[in-house]
Amino acid sequence: MLHKSLLLLLLPLLLVALSHAEVVHYQNCVDSVDVCTVDEVRVDPCPQAAQRAACHVRRRRPSKMSFDFTPKFDADTLEASLVWVKSETELLPLITMDREACKSTSCPVKSGQQQTYEINMPIEAKFPLSPYTIRWALQDPVSGKRCCFNLDIKVVR
Numbered sequence: 809m810l811h812k813s814l815l816l817l818l819l820p821l822l823l824v825a826l827s828h829a830e831v832v833h834y835q836n837c838v839d840s841v842d843v844c845t846v847d848e849v850r851v852d853p854c855p856q857a858a859q860r861a862a863c864h865v866r867r868r869r870p871s872k873m874s875f876d877f878t879p880k881f882d883a884d885t886l887e888a889s890l891v892w893v894k895s896e897t898e899l900l901p902l903i904t905m906d907r908e909a910c911k912s913t914s915c916p917v918k919s920g921q922q923q924t925y926e927i928n929m930p931i932e933a934k935f936p937l938s939p940y941t942i943r944w945a946l947q948d949p950v951s952g953k954r955c956c957f958n959l960d961i962k963v964v965r
Contacts, residue, residue: 829872830857837943837956844955847876847922851929851959862960867935870928875944877925877955883917883948885910888925893941893958902942904930909946917948935963 829852836846852872854863865871886909891899906927909915913925925946939962947954 829874830854830863832857832863832959833860834875834957834959837945837954837958840945840954840956843880843953845878845880846955846957847878849873849875849957849959851961862939862962864962864964865929865931866964867931867937868933870930872926873929873944874924874926875957876922877946878920878922879917879953879955880919881917881948881951881953882919883915883950883953885915885949886913886917886946887949888912888927889943889945889947890929891943891945893943899943902930904932913946931963937963937965939963 829850832849832851832854834846834849850873851857851863851865854871856863863871887907888905888909889907890902890905892902894900906912909925912927913923917923939960941958941960943956943958945954945956947956
């Protein structure tokens with residue numbers, strides 16, 4: 809009974825906390841459209857989302873990012889990657905990224921089941937103040953199938 813009461817008290821707080829993140833504009837990666845659906849991407853804070861503009865993220869201050877995805881494949885584990893898309897032929901990995909995606913979403917992954925991936929985006933002090941297109945991907949290391957999208961950000965003071 810105590811667990812139910814606690815859940816009823818905490819559920820509204822959780823819903824309020826989740827509602828503060830802004831839903832942002834993103835582009836699916838061409839190679840993952842047939843194997844994964846990215847349903848929604850959220851960044852907190854991102855007041856620029858209302859204008860479909862790049863989120864302003866501050867150096868040394870993590871931004872919370874989460875997205876809902878529905879894979880069309882089964883996988884025991886997923887590897888996460890976050891890269892700067894300098895050009896279509898030049899991708900620069902952000903090495904501070906934890907590659908173990910199962911720390912931020914549930915594994916194993918089942919085809920057709922929506923999941924949420926949530927993480928603090930690492931924006932280090934060494935990042936130059938500039939706009940960037942970043943690419944997030946969650947990939948099955950066995951099959952190579954992945955959930956992937958691009959997101960525009962602007963690193964600011």
